[in-house]
Amino acid sequence: MALILCPNCNKRVSDKAQQCPHCQVDLQSDLGSLLRIQHIRKSQQLMTQSFIAMTLFIAGMVLWFWGGEVATGLRSYAALACFVFGFVGYLIVRIRMVLHKRNSV
Numbered sequence: 001m002a003l004i005l006c007p008n009c010n011k012r013v014s015d016k017a018q019q020c021p022h023c024q025v026d027l028q029s030d031l032g033s034l035l036r037i038q039h040i041r042k043s044q045q046l047m048t049q050s051f052i053a054m055t056l057f058i059a060g061m062v063l064w065f066w067g068g069e070v071a072t073g074l075r076s077y078a079a080l081a082c083f084v085f086g087f088v089g090y091l092i093v094r095i096r097m098v099l100h101k102r103n104s105v
């Protein structure tokens with residue numbers, strides 16, 4: 001008997017259990033499809049996050065060059081913050097995507 005994580009509620013359950021004692025999801029018949037759904041959901045979540053990071057990065061760029069002149073003062077700080085958060089965030093999401101693909105079902 002081994003312990004697995006319930007694909008629905010992420011709590012530990014026996015792999016022999018018919019249904020999850022925590023959330024009552026049917027483990028025997030749905031386990032494969034539940035894991036697949038969970039994987040797809042996570043992929044979509046990562047896609048959304050990478051999109052947000054990219055948007056932030058572009059927003060930083062737009063903010064920086066708005067009106068054809070390089071930003072100064074408060075605007076330059078805001079632009080720089082968008083830049084950095086967008087860039088770092090995008091890198092993190094990309095790494096998480098690669099790791100996520102590695103343990104695909």
Ligand SMILES: [Zn+2]
Nearest residue numbers: 006009020023
């Ligand atoms: Zn559960």
